[in-house]
Amino acid sequence: MTTEFNTLKGVIWIALIIFLTAKVWSYPSDLSAQKTIIVPSISGDHELQMKALSILQNKCNTCHRKRNPFMIFSQKNMNKRAAKIKKQVFELGRMPKEDGTPLTEAEYSTLQKWIDSLQ
Numbered sequence: 001m002t003t004e005f006n007t008l009k010g011v012i013w014i015a016l017i018i019f020l021t022a023k024v025w026s027y028p029s030d031l032s033a034q035k036t037i038i039v040p041s042i043s044g045d046h047e048l049q050m051k052a053l054s055i056l057q058n059k060c061n062t063c064h065r066k067r068n069p070f071m072i073f074s075q076k077n078m079n080k081r082a083a084k085i086k087k088q089v090f091e092l093g094r095m096p097k098e099d100g101t102p103l104t105e106a107e108y109s110t111l112q113k114w115i116d117s118l119q
Contacts, residue, residue, distance in 0.1 A: 045117050052114035053078060055107045056085075063100045079118060086115045 056073035064071050073081065088095040089103075089111065096102060103111070 045114075048110070048114050048117055049075070049078070051110045055103070055111060059096065059101045059103055059107065063097065082115050082118050085111065090115075 053073070053075050056078060061072050064073070071081075078085075085095075089108075
């Protein structure tokens, strides 16, 4: 019975790995295939938030779709992820990665102003 149980566990793990791999590979790599639904924000300056969203979608999401598909930024989640963005971009300097799409000074400034507007 132990051998049958171990075999069943192995089959379940393989099925789980295949399922998760299929989910990651199913994300579209072409940004034009994504439709962005813009919903007005309640907190912060709306125009500033839209500029920040544009940066997150055009600079950050291009890499995240391939390397970290569970951290794709959208208008729905961007405000709650602002603290993580601040830490990774401004405090630790880990993002964007060296081989990623660099941010301009104006983009850094926009992101910082947006994050500050949420506090």
